[in-house]
Amino acid sequence: MKLIYTSENRFLVGNAKNIVENAGIEVILKNQYISGGVGELSPLDTWPELWVVHDSDYEKASRLLEDTLNPGDTKEWRCGHCDEINAGSFEYCWKCRTER
Ligand SMILES: [Zn+2]
Missing domain, CATH: 3.30.70.790 (UreE, C-terminal domain)
Known part of the structure; x- marks a missing residue:
């Protein structure tokens, strides 16, 4: 727990x-x-x-x-699969659909 x-x-x-x-x-x-x-x-x-x-x-x-x-948190993140930069609100990479 x-x-x-x-x-x-x-x-x-x-x-x-x-x-x-x-x-x-x-x-x-x-x-x-x-x-x-x-x-x-x-x-x-x-x-x-x-x-x-x-x-x-x-x-x-x-x-x-x-x-x-914290919906205002729009920190970008880099996809671990294809290295694409994604917006903080994305749960999945927009390019290859890998989960954040
Ligand atoms: Zn990706």
Whole structure:
């Protein structure tokens, strides 16, 4: 199990959970409900956390979240198969269809 996303804004964490779940990836929320005692914990300890249940899903889920939560990120990438430069929003090489 791996931590994939956390934020002090639990709406954002819930949103991230929906995105990943819709892709068929099993996730769980931790620290979803805080039952008092907040004064004794550092604020970071009480942030809701999104965890992927299966480590093998981690990469897929983190890429999914990155793409969805940072749509403005248009960093270019180079295709490992044909060396073509692709726009950051492309999931596949436009030239040879190799997955990013
Ligand atoms: Zn290519």
